[in-house]
Amino acid sequence: MAGKTIRRMGRLLLGLALLGGAGNALADYTLNMTQGVTEVSRDIYDMHMLVLWICIVVGIGVFGVIIYSLIKHRKSKGAQAASFHENTTIEVIWTAIPLIVLVAIAVPATKTLLAIEDTTNSDLSIKVTGLQWKWKYDYLDEGISFISALDAKSNEARARNSGIDPSSVENYLLNVDKPIVIPIKKKVRFLLTSQDVIHAWWVPDLAVKRDAIPGYINESWTRVEEPGVYRGQCAELCGKDHGFMPIVVKAVTQPEYDQWVANQKMAMAEAEASSAKTLSLGELMSKGEGLYNQYCASCHMANGAGIPGVFPGLVNSKIVTGPVADHLDIVIHGSKTNPAMAAFGLQLNDIDLAAIITYERNAWGNDTGDAVQASDVKAAR
Amino acid sequence: MSTVMSHDEHHGPAKGLSRWLFTTNHKDIGTLYLWFAFIMFMVGGAMAMVIRAELFQPGMQLVDPLFFNQMTTMHGLIMVFGAVMPAFVGLANWLVPMMIGAPDMALPRMNNWSFWILPFAGLMLISTMFMEGGGPAFGWTFYAPLSTTFAADSTDFFIFSVHLLGISSIMGAINIIATILNMRAPGMTLMKMPLFVWTWLITAFLLIAVMPVLAGAVTMMLTDRNFGTSFFDAAGGGDPVLFQHIFWFFGHPEVYIMILPAFGVVSHIIPTFARKKLFGYSSMVYAVAAIAFLSFIVWAHHMFTVGMPVAAELYYMYATVMIAVPTAVKVFNWTATMWKGSMTFETPMLWAIGFVFCFTIGGFTGLMLGVAPVDFQYHDTYFVVAHFHYVLLTGAVFAIIAAVYFWLPKWTGNMYDETLGKWHFWLSMISANVLFFPMHFSGLAGMPRRIPDYAVQFADFNMWSSIGGFVFGASQLIFLWVVIKSIRGGEKATDKVWEGAEGLEWTIPSPAPYHTFETPPEVK
Ligand SMILES: [Cu+2]
Numbered sequence: 001m002a003g004k005t006i007r008r009m010g011r012l013l014l015g016l017a018l019l020g021g022a023g024n025a026l027a028d029y030t031l032n033m034t035q036g037v038t039e040v041s042r043d044i045y046d047m048h049m050l051v052l053w054i055c056i057v058v059g060i061g062v063f064g065v066i067i068y069s070l071i072k073h074r075k076s077k078g079a080q081a082a083s084f085h086e087n088t089t090i091e092v093i094w095t096a097i098p099l100i101v102l103v104a105i106a107v108p109a110t111k112t113l114l115a116i117e118d119t120t121n122s123d124l125s126i127k128v129t130g131l132q133w134k135w136k137y138d139y140l141d142e143g144i145s146f147i148s149a150l151d152a153k154s155n156e157a158r159a160r161n162s163g164i165d166p167s168s169v170e171n172y173l174l175n176v177d178k179p180i181v182i183p184i185k186k187k188v189r190f191l192l193t194s195q196d197v198i199h200a201w202w203v204p205d206l207a208v209k210r211d212a213i214p215g216y217i218n219e220s221w222t223r224v225e226e227p228g229v230y231r232g233q234c235a236e237l238c239g240k241d242h243g244f245m246p247i248v249v250k251a252v253t254q255p256e257y258d259q260w261v262a263n264q265k266m267a268m269a270e271a272e273a274s275s276a277k278t279l280s281l282g283e284l285m286s287k288g289e290g291l292y293n294q295y296c297a298s299c300h301m302a303n304g305a306g307i308p309g310v311f312p313g314l315v316n317s318k319i320v321t322g323p324v325a326d327h328l329d330i331v332i333h334g335s336k337t338n339p340a341m342a343a344f345g346l347q348l349n350d351i352d353l354a355a356i357i358t359y360e361r362n363a364w365g366n367d368t369g370d371a372v373q374a375s376d377v378k379a380a381r
Numbered sequence: 382m383s384t385v386m387s388h389d390e391h392h393g394p395a396k397g398l399s400r401w402l403f404t405t406n407h408k409d410i411g412t413l414y415l416w417f418a419f420i421m422f423m424v425g426g427a428m429a430m431v432i433r434a435e436l437f438q439p440g441m442q443l444v445d446p447l448f449f450n451q452m453t454t455m456h457g458l459i460m461v462f463g464a465v466m467p468a469f470v471g472l473a474n475w476l477v478p479m480m481i482g483a484p485d486m487a488l489p490r491m492n493n494w495s496f497w498i499l500p501f502a503g504l505m506l507i508s509t510m511f512m513e514g515g516g517p518a519f520g521w522t523f524y525a526p527l528s529t530t531f532a533a534d535s536t537d538f539f540i541f542s543v544h545l546l547g548i549s550s551i552m553g554a555i556n557i558i559a560t561i562l563n564m565r566a567p568g569m570t571l572m573k574m575p576l577f578v579w580t581w582l583i584t585a586f587l588l589i590a591v592m593p594v595l596a597g598a599v600t601m602m603l604t605d606r607n608f609g610t611s612f613f614d615a616a617g618g619g620d621p622v623l624f625q626h627i628f629w630f631f632g633h634p635e636v637y638i639m640i641l642p643a644f645g646v647v648s649h650i651i652p653t654f655a656r657k658k659l660f661g662y663s664s665m666v667y668a669v670a671a672i673a674f675l676s677f678i679v680w681a682h683h684m685f686t687v688g689m690p691v692a693a694e695l696y697y698m699y700a701t702v703m704i705a706v707p708t709a710v711k712v713f714n715w716t717a718t719m720w721k722g723s724m725t726f727e728t729p730m731l732w733a734i735g736f737v738f739c740f741t742i743g744g745f746t747g748l749m750l751g752v753a754p755v756d757f758q759y760h761d762t763y764f765v766v767a768h769f770h771y772v773l774l775t776g777a778v779f780a781i782i783a784a785v786y787f788w789l790p791k792w793t794g795n796m797y798d799e800t801l802g803k804w805h806f807w808l809s810m811i812s813a814n815v816l817f818f819p820m821h822f823s824g825l826a827g828m829p830r831r832i833p834d835y836a837v838q839f840a841d842f843n844m845w846s847s848i849g850g851f852v853f854g855a856s857q858l859i860f861l862w863v864v865i866k867s868i869r870g871g872e873k874a875t876d877k878v879w880e881g882a883e884g885l886e887w888t889i890p891s892p893a894p895y896h897t898f899e900t901p902p903e904v905k
Contacts, residue, residue, distance in 0.1 A: 030822070030825075030826040030827075030838065031822050031825070031826075032822075032825055032826075033758055033825045034826075034827065043754070044754055044755055044757065044758055047752060047754055047755050048749070048755045048758065051748065051749045051752055051755065052749065055745035055746075055748065055749065058745075059741065059742075059745060062712060062713070062716060062741060063738065063741070065716050065720065066716050066719060066734070066737065066738070069716075069719045069720045069721070069722065069724070070719070070724065070734070073655075073719065073720065073721055073722050073723065073724055074723070074724045074725065074726070075656070075723045075724060075725045076725070079721070079722070079723045079724070080723055081655065081656040081657040081721070081722050081723040082657065082720075082721035082722070083657070083658070084660075084721070085657075085658045085659065085660050085661065085662075085718075086660070086661055086662070086663070086664075087660075087661075090717075091661055091664050091710070094709065094710065094713045095706060095709075095710055098705055098706045098709045099706055102702045102703065102705060102706070105702065105752060106698070106699060106702065109698060109752045109753065109754055109755075110695060110698075112754035113691065113694060113695060113698070113753050113754045114691060116754055116757065117691040117694070132531075157440065158440065158441055158834055159441065160441040160442065160443075160444075160445060161441070161442060162440070162441075164440075165440070166439040166440045166834075166837055167439070167837045167840075171836070172439065172836055172837050173439075173834060173835065173836045174836045192688075196526075196531065197524075197526055197527040197531050198524055198526075198527065198621060200686060200760075200761060202761075202829070204758065204827040207757060207758055208757075209686050209757045209758065209760055209761075210686055210688060211686050211687045211688060213615075213621055213622060213687065213688070214526065214615045214616070214621060215615020215616070215619075215620070215621065216615070216621075216622065216688065218687075218688035219688070232827070233827075233829050233832075234829070235686075235760065235761040235762070235829045236524075236686075236761060237450070237519065237520045237524070237527065237830075237831045238527065239450075239518075239519075239527060239531060240446045240447045240450065240518070241446055242446075242450070242831060242832060243446065243829075243831075243832030243833050243834050243835070244446075244834075307447065307514075308513060308514070309512070309513030309514025309515070309533060309534065310447065310514045310515070310533055339526070339530045339531060340531055
């Protein structure tokens, strides 16, 4: 870790030494906005470059004049102050020029904006729901539904002083357990909403950034041209783990997409069938631990202690060690008093909920001995 | 002059603590405001140091994400409401009466009250961090429902503190308007007022217009949190986006509240050291008025991604980029003032020139952000963080520092240490750019703002920023030392202080006597 830091500082110094000289010392920096992989993202990039160049030209002009007079018109060089001031012609000209430049910007900007907001004629629709702190995707035409959260490796490495070097983790903080898959060359419409606070779904290469707001359904769209994996992050502060809810979009060809859809449907059918089974306490506990760490630990903490005053602890808590029915109720339907406790019945299937509840009731010395089954969850829904 | 002096002996300031507690003197209150602002600048700056230390490299090393969010939130709130705004009110208290030839502010007792609310509001705000669940962690923009149903219990104290800060600001603004409109020396018509007075007059109207809106927003939050209303709760029929509209109706004029007086300050300093009249006085006044007007009708450009109708997005884009016109007029004016001047580069001038350069960069990125389709990529990234720190830190704060160096000899009667002042400037100027310029790149490369940890490709930029941040933070201690040194002694300042100085404040002795202009001067 320390060695890595020193190496990076060394690289900074090298960059500083070579700044202005050899440009290739900075070659591994991304200095500019991505051009992305859609028509819209390229239009936006072009727009960005247009305005940037206008600013650079105006900047060189204005700063050039200032620097020239800083050098030439100084008292130490014997410069005498002129007495001119207030000149209507000049003032009209320098008011008019920015106006003309603005119109030159506004025309293409209007065109691009109208294209971005045209969500008609889409080929498929995916509902994107922001949750603290993961994304839920519903393929409305296929009935596929799943949750996508930060991958386990990043999650482990991002714990404070985890001892894991982030650069040893592939796509640190930009990887998820289950990416969304979309077909290329198809107009994919996203319907964005949230179950708790406001989030924003952002994938730079797609140039899609749209807020996911509770009570709203926002629309956006993309048509990806190249197969590939495109990564993004939540862009609206949404609480504690705002920095840890990435987005991964996998764009594939239509046949691959069809195959993926078929696989998903099969997996869902299998999960449905398995929820009829009865599992032992041990099986539920081991399944529950992983799920708990994935879905619950960001608030209630891996050791069940919570964060005092913010997120309640579960060790010896009234609900977790009390009647099973109350425990089922709060996990499935959410808390009636504290909106931070979401209704997980909407997010997880029966067997997963059963495993989590069983784990909570028996971990950290809670030891109630209860083995909650998928059938119990089904009955309590 | 001798009459002023002898009068001063009868009515000198009271001694000890009661002088400051009960003072109604505009100079004392100005001093209080400025010291309060400096302390808050240091507190908010310390929080920024925590942020930069955590972001020094990828991975979580020093703090937890929730505490990190408290740091970004409190840093923003303290710098806006505790540092920049009180500093400008402090400057107004010191300078407006001296510039318009008035003996004091129009409402001296209210003046005392509007200052003394501040320390309590500030302490209450900071105390939330020690409450169970921690302080505000929802960003200085406190969007609902993160700040309502999902926030810690301490949020109610935050709301109360915002109410107090608002009351203080409104009283300060009323006082400044009453002073400027009623107490100008005979002959000083509106279009003869110094630009600092003009910018503050317009700023004060902005404050009166928008602080009540902020108070309304936090009151609705309060009732949503405690009394079962659903203004911002979709589940109860309310609207979370409504909060953003109300907030930014306050928030956009608010950013001009923090920059217009800076325009005024710079418009005094540049002509003084260029030894040449400001190029276009009246166009500067009209430009400030135009910016103030536009500030009321562009607020939703902060909300391009919330999903407004496309017609609204187009309108807010057009209206927003229009601000570039009066802003450009101002920059051109300062440039034309320097052109063919006879310039010297004392510390205040250095800060003012630094302001013109950096503020212009912030203006450019502001224009870029205003172009709605591109804003979809910039929004809520470090590009935005770079933008508003260029206009607020290297803009507003640089202007405040410039003002302190410029008028300090008038306040203390002693010249400040020019060498240290120059060190302070160059260290700050370079480090602030090392701090904020790379943020443009990390933002364009895709780094969202308000995250406590980041993907490794952003690491180098963040290390640059952190190094710049630490140097900038440390450099401000030089400022403290220069000011203390000048208060304690040093080369005596003349009444005029600067060769090219113009205005009534330079006609009174240095240091300015406790009471000035008891008989109004004649302005021709
Ligand atoms: Cu989020």
